[in-house]
Amino acid sequence: MKYHIPESLAISDSGFLFFARTGETFTLNQIGKEIIRLMQEGLSLDSISTKLIETYDVDEITLQKDLHDFITQLQLHKLVEEQ
C-alpha cells in the first residue's frame, strides 16, 4: 500500500511541516518526519516498515499499530491520499 504526499507539503529538518495548500502548520517528532520523507520518496508502507524496524528498536506489531494510528492522523488532516 502506498500513500501520496501532496507536493505543496514542505518539512524542515526540525520537523516543522508547512502545508502550502491550506496554510496550516504542524509539528512532527523525529520518526514522524522520517515516515513522511520516506513517503515522499515513494516508498510503500511495507518498505517503510522494514526500514524503520532496521533503524529503530521496535517490534513489528507495535510499529504496525503506531503507523496505522499515524496515517489515520495524516488522513484526518488531509495530508496524505491513498494510492
Place this chain on the structure above:
Amino acid sequence: MDLKKKYERPVITKNYSGLMNKMGSATLTPPKTEICSVPVKRLVEQYGSPLFVMSEAGIRQNQKNFLRIFKTRYPKVQFAWSYKTNYLSAVCSVFHSEGSWAEVVSEFEYDRARKLGIKGNQIIFNGPDKNRQSLKKAISENSKIHIDHFDELFDIIDITNELDISADVAIRVNMDTGVYPKWDRFGFNFENGEAWNAIKRIVAQKNLNLVGLHTHIGTYMMTADAYRIAAKKLASLFMDIKKEYDIQLEYIDLGGGFASHNTLIGQYLPAEELVPSIEQYADAITSGIYDVQMRPDEMPMLILETGRALVDNTGYLISSVIANKRLSDGRRAIIIDAGVNILFTGFWYKHKISVAQDSGYHTEEATIYGPLCMNIDCIRESIILPTLNRGDQLVIEYAGAYDVTQWMQFITLRPNIVMIMSDGSVELIRKAESLDYIMQQELIPEKFQKK
C-alpha cells in the same frame, strides 16, 4: 552489538496560530525515573503495576518540619496522627515513632491504634459514630473522647454511671470562621450557645472530666486566617471555663484541614502558589491563642490532627500504559492500569503526573483513562505528555492521603503497597488482594451450591 535508535511513536500535532496561550508554552516535566532513589522500573518488576509507594523519609521529614514550625511558636504542641487519612499500619507506625498520638474516628480505627500498641490516653476518639461498645472500651482505656452530639454525651453519662468509672472528655465545637461552607454538622455550635450548654452539662457530672476543647473548621483550607479566628474562639472558651468553673483544661485541639500542594480540579493556578504555607497556618493558630490573655502557666497544650498536609506528598502511585488510542475527534487517549477506584482523590485533584522513563521532546495533549469499564473512570481530562508506548510507566504524585483508605475494590484486585525505607530498602506494607481474600467473606446459599 545492536545499535538501533530508541523508538518513539510517530506523532504529528497541528499548530494553531493567532490564539494566545496565557499559560505559555507547554511545560516539560522531567521524567521521574526514580522514587527516593529507587528506580521505578525495578519497583514494577518486583511488585507489579499499579503500585502504591510510600516514603518513610518523606513522612519523617514532614512531621519533624511541622513540629519545628509549631514548637518555635508555641511551647506545648502535640500532634495526633489522623488515621482516616492513611491508616496503613506501617504509615501509622512511622508517625507514632515520631511522637504522634492517634486520632481515630471509628471503633475500627480505635482498634487499629490499640493493636499498634498505642495507649488509650494517647488516642483521641473523634467522630459522630461511637457506639456504646466502643465508648465503653475507650472510657475504660482512658482515651480522650471528643463528644460530637448530645445523644453521645448522654450515652457517656449512662456508661460511666453504669460502670462507675470516670471518662476524660472534650467537646467538638463548630463555629463561624468566616469561610464557606461552614462546617456545622460536627460538634456543638459556639455562637448559639450550644457548646456552652454542653460544657455546663459535662461539668455537672461527677464521672466526667472535661479535659479539652476541639474544633476542626474544614478541609483543604485555603485561608490561614480562619484558623486564627477558630483558635481565638476556642481559647476564649477555654478561659471562660477557667473563670466560671475554675477548671484548667489540659488542651485545645485545632484539628487539621491544612491544604496540601495537590491542585484541585478547577483551580487555575498550581496549589503551591495558592495554599498558605505551614508557617502561615502556625502563625494564625498561635496568634489566635495569644490574642486571649492567659498566663504562661495557664496555657493549654495545643493538639493538631494534621493529616493530608503531612502525608500527601509522601505517597506515589505507579501505573502502566495499557493502550494508546484515538477518540473520535482525533484526540489522544491513554488507558492506564490504575482507575479512580484506587486513585479516589482523582475525583477532585489534578495530580502531578510524570512519565517514568526518558522520552522525546514532542508532546501531545491527551486524556488519561483508567481500566474500569465505566465512563466515570477518567484520571485526567486533559494533560500534556510526551509520547508513551504500551507498557511505559507514569508516576502519579501526591497520592499519600485518603487514596489507600477510601479506595474501592471493583472488578479487579487492589494492588501492592510498598514503603521505601529511610535506608533505601523497599518493604511490602500491604499485600495485593487475592480472589480468595475477596471471596472468603461471601456465602453461597445452599441451593446454589454445586454438588
